[in-house]
Amino acid sequence: MQTAFQIIATGLQIGAIYVLFSLGLTLTFGIMRIVNFAHGQFFTLSALVVAVVMPYLASAGLPLPAAFAGSAAAGIAASLLLGLVTYQWGFRRLQHDFVGSFILSLGLILLLEGLYLEVFGGAVRSVPPIIDGTVSVFGASLTTQRLLLCFVAMVLTGLLYAALALTPMGKALRAASIDHEAAMLQGIPYQRIARHGFMIATLLAAVAGALIAPVSVVTTTLGSDYLIKGFIAVIVGGLGSIPGAIIGSLFIALVESVGGYFFDPSRASIAIFALVMVVLLVRPQGLMGHG
Amino acid sequence: MTPTELSLEITDLSVDFGVVPALRGVSLALRKGRIATIIGANGAGKSTIMKAVCGLVKPRAGSVSLFGKPITGLPADEIVVRGLSLVPEGRRLFGSMTVRENLELGAYRRKDRLRVGEDFARMLDYFPALRDRLSTPVGSLSGGQQQMVAVGRALMSAPRILLLDEPTIGLAPAVVDDIAEIVKAIGRSGVDVLLVEQNAEVALSIADYGYILENGGIVAEDESAALARSETVRRAYLGI
Ligand SMILES: Nc1ncnc2c1ncn2[C@@H]1O[C@H](COP(=O)(O)OP(=O)(O)OP(=O)(O)O)[C@@H](O)[C@H]1O
Ligand SMILES: [Mg+2]
Numbered sequence: 001m002q003t004a005f006q007i008i009a010t011g012l013q014i015g016a017i018y019v020l021f022s023l024g025l026t027l028t029f030g031i032m033r034i035v036n037f038a039h040g041q042f043f044t045l046s047a048l049v050v051a052v053v054m055p056y057l058a059s060a061g062l063p064l065p066a067a068f069a070g071s072a073a074a075g076i077a078a079s080l081l082l083g084l085v086t087y088q089w090g091f092r093r094l095q096h097d098f099v100g101s102f103i104l105s106l107g108l109i110l111l112l113e114g115l116y117l118e119v120f121g122g123a124v125r126s127v128p129p130i131i132d133g134t135v136s137v138f139g140a141s142l143t144t145q146r147l148l149l150c151f152v153a154m155v156l157t158g159l160l161y162a163a164l165a166l167t168p169m170g171k172a173l174r175a176a177s178i179d180h181e182a183a184m185l186q187g188i189p190y191q192r193i194a195r196h197g198f199m200i201a202t203l204l205a206a207v208a209g210a211l212i213a214p215v216s217v218v219t220t221t222l223g224s225d226y227l228i229k230g231f232i233a234v235i236v237g238g239l240g241s242i243p244g245a246i247i248g249s250l251f252i253a254l255v256e257s258v259g260g261y262f263f264d265p266s267r268a269s270i271a272i273f274a275l276v277m278v279v280l281l282v283r284p285q286g287l288m289g290h291g
Numbered sequence: 292m293t294p295t296e297l298s299l300e301i302t303d304l305s306v307d308f309g310v311v312p313a314l315r316g317v318s319l320a321l322r323k324g325r326i327a328t329i330i331g332a333n334g335a336g337k338s339t340i341m342k343a344v345c346g347l348v349k350p351r352a353g354s355v356s357l358f359g360k361p362i363t364g365l366p367a368d369e370i371v372v373r374g375l376s377l378v379p380e381g382r383r384l385f386g387s388m389t390v391r392e393n394l395e396l397g398a399y400r401r402k403d404r405l406r407v408g409e410d411f412a413r414m415l416d417y418f419p420a421l422r423d424r425l426s427t428p429v430g431s432l433s434g435g436q437q438q439m440v441a442v443g444r445a446l447m448s449a450p451r452i453l454l455l456d457e458p459t460i461g462l463a464p465a466v467v468d469d470i471a472e473i474v475k476a477i478g479r480s481g482v483d484v485l486l487v488e489q490n491a492e493v494a495l496s497i498a499d500y501g502y503i504l505e506n507g508g509i510v511a512e513d514e515s516a517a518l519a520r521s522e523t524v525r526r527a528y529l530g531i
Contacts, residue, residue: 168399175385175396181347182383184367185376187400187448191366290387 002139007257009140015253016153020208021230022237022245023160024201030177030240031197034094034101035231038086038108040223041116042079042202046209048116049075051125051218058128068130072210079209082112083202087195095194096180109224116220127214149211156207157246160200164242173197177240229256232272236279238289247287251275297359298323298452298483299344299375304353306339306507313339314507316353321452326474326484328494328515330528331504337487338380340504341456345377346370357452372400376450380457380487382441386430390421393429393440397447406449414443417473435466442473446482453477456487471497491528495519503528 021043028036053071058064086108094101133144164170176183176193184190209223216222233252237244252272259268279287299321306314314336321327331337342348344355346367354363357373365373376397385393394414398407415422418439424432429440438458445453455474459467467490474497478484488494495501495515503511503524511518518524 168395171388171392171396172399174388178385178387179383181367182379182385183396184347185345185371185379185383186396186444187368187371188396189366189368 003261005138005140007261008254009137009142010261011254011257012250013142013146013150013253014256015250016150017208017212017226018229018233018249018253019157019246020153020204020211021226022233022249023157023242024204025230026234026237026240026242026245027173027197027201027204029234030242031173031180031194032091032095032101034091034096034098035105035239036091036101036201037105037227037231038112039105039201039205039230040227041109041112042083042205042223043209043212043226044116044220044223045082045112046072046075046079046206047213047218047222048120048125048220049078050210050213051127052120054127054213064128064130068127068214072207075210075213076203076206079206080199080202083199083206087198091198092191092195113220120220122220125218127218130214143215146215149215152211153208156204160204161242169193169196229272232276234286236276236286238286241286241288241290244286244288251287296323297321298357299485300356300359301340301344302354302356304340304343304355305351306336306343306348307351312507314343314350317504317507317509319502319509319512321483321485323483324481325499326478326486326497328486328488328498328501329504330488330491330494330501330518330524332489332527335504336507337489337504338456339507341377341379341454341487344370344454345375368400371448371450374449374451375454376445376448376452377454378441378445378456378458380460382437384429384437384440384444387428389426390429390432390440391425393444394425394447397444398449401449407447410447410449414446417446417476418443435462435469438462438466438470439473442470442477446477450482452483452485454485454487457489458486459488459490459493467493491524 025035025039028034050071053074054067057067057070062070090104091101094104129145131144131148134141135144135147164174172183172188172193176188176190180190229252233248234245236251237248255272255275256268259271297320301317301319304314304317317340329337329340339348343350346365350363354361356362357375362370362373394411401407420436421439421443424436429437442458459470462470471493474484474486486494486498495518498515500514501518502509
C-alpha cells in the first residue's frame with residue numbers, strides 16, 4: 001500500500017510538469033491548428049536562465065527563495081520574449097498551415113539548441129535546492145520542493161481552466177478554437193486572440209522550465225524529452241482538448257512511474273509507446289477528442 | 292436612387308478560387324427597410340457573395356460598401372462592429388459550448404452592456420423554445436433549434452443589416468414556416484435583411500425583391516411577385 005502511494009505520488013510530481021507543458025501544446029494547436037514542436041525551447045530557455053542566474057544571485061548574498069524568485073522572473077521574461085519574436089516573425093504567418101509550421105518549428109529547434117549551446121555552454125548545470133526537507137503523505141515521502149512544484153503547477157492549471165470557462169476572453173479563445181471563421185463573424189478579433197493564446201502557451205512552458213530547474217539537471221536539450229512526452233500526452237488526450245491534455249499527461253506520468261518502479265526507465269518508455277498505440281487504435285481522436 | 296437609401300451596395304464583385312472564377316462582376320444593393328433575396332442553384336456562388344461581403348473571402352475586384360462607406364478588405368471581425376452580421380451556411384455554431392455562451396459571444400464586441408441584456412430578452416421572445424435550453428450544449432439541440440440559436444447569435448450583435456445563408460435548408464416544413472415568420476419580423480423591426488436561398492418558393496414569400504444568380508453572375512432582378520410570375524424562374528427554380 002505504501003509503495004502504491006509512493007508510485008502515485010511520484011507519478012503526480014512528473015505529471016504536474018507534463019500538464020503545464022502539454023496544455024501549451026494543445027492550446028496552440030486548438031487556436032492555430034499547428035503543432036509547435038519548438039515549444040520545448042521556451043521551456044529550456046527558462047530553465048537555463050534560472051540555472052545561470054540563481055547561483056549568481058545566491059552568491060551575491062540573496063537568500064535562496066529570493067534568488068530563485070528573481071531568476072525565475074528573468075527566465076520567464078526571456079522565454080516570453082523569445083515566444084513573442086517567434087510568433088511575430090514566424091508562427092503568425094503560418095496559422096492553419098500544418099506543413100509550414102512543422103518546418104518552421106523543426107528549424108527553430110536546430111537554431112535555438114545551437115544558440116543555447118553557444119551561449120550557455122554544454123556543461124550540465126544543477127541548481128541548489130531552494131527548500132530542504134521531505135514531507136510524508138500516507139507513508140509516501142516527497143521532497144518539500146517537489147510538493148511546492150506540484151502545487152504551483154496545479155494552481156496554474158486551475159487558473160487557466162477557470163479563465164477559459166468563465167471569462168469573455170477565455171470563451172472567445174474556445175470559440176476561435178472550435179471555428180475561427182465563425183468566431184470572427186461574432187466580432188472576435190482572431191489575430192489578437194491567437195497571439196494571446198500563443199503567449200499563454202509560452203508562459204506555461206516558461207513557468208514549467210523555471211520550476212523544473214531546481215529538481216533536475218539542466219542541459220541545453222532539456223526540452224526535447226519533455227516535448228516528446230508532452231506531445232504523446234496531447235495525442236492520447238485528444239489534440240486541442242484541455243481536459244485531454246491534463247488526463248493524457250497524468251496518464252503518461254503514471255505509466256512512467258509504475259514502469260520505472262517495477263522495471264527500468266527504458267522499459268517504461270516502451271510501455272508508454274505501446275499504450276499510446278492501444279489508445280489510438282481504440283480511439284483515434286484521443287481520449288477526450290471530438291470526431 | 293441616392294446612396295443613402297442603400298444600406299449595402301455591392302459593385303462589380305469578382306472572386307476567384309485559384310484560377311476558377313466563382314463570382315464574375317456581381318452588383319446588387321440592399322435597400323433600407325426592405326428584405327432582398329439571392330436565389331441560385333448549387334454552386335452558383337451565393338455563399339461566396341456572403342463571405343466576400345463579410346470579409347471571410349478577399350475579392351479579386353469590385354467593392355462593397357456599408358451605409359455609403361467602403362468595407363472591402365476589412366477583416367471579418369471589424370465588419371461586425373460596423374453593423375453587419377451573417378448567419379452562415381451550415382450555422383457554424385460553437386457546438387460544445389452552451390446555448391447561452393453561443394448567444395453571448397454574438398455580443399462580444401458590444402460596449403452597451405445594458406442594451407445587450409434587453410436584446411437578450413427580446414431575442415428569447417423571438418425564440419421562446421430556447422428559454423429552457425440555455426445551459427444545454429448547442430450541439431445537442433434539434434436542427435430547428437440550432438438554426439434559432441444561429442439567428443439569435445447574429446442578432447445579439449445588434450446588426451443593422453442581417454445576412455442569412457440558407458437558413459431553412461434541411462428543416463421540417465413547419466420549422467421552415469417558423470423561421471420565415473421570424474425573418475419577416477426581423478425585417479419589420481428595422482433590420483435590413485439579405486436572404487440567400489436555394490428554395491425559391493420560401494425566399495420569394497419572405498423577400499420584397501430578389502436577384503437570380505447563375506454561374507457567378509446576376510441574370511435577373513425584380514420584385515418578388517414579378518419573379519414568381521416569370522416563366523424562366525418558374526421553370527428553373529419553382530419546379531412548375
Ligand atoms: N474554398 C473554396 N475553394 C475552391 N472553390 C470553392 C471554394 N468555395 C467555393 N468554391 C466554388 O465556388 C463556386 C461557388 O460556391 P458557393 O459556395 O458560393 O456556391 P453556393 O451558391 O453557395 O452553393 P450551395 O447552394 O451549394 O451552398 C462553386 O463552384 C464552388 O465549388
Ligand atoms: Mg452556399
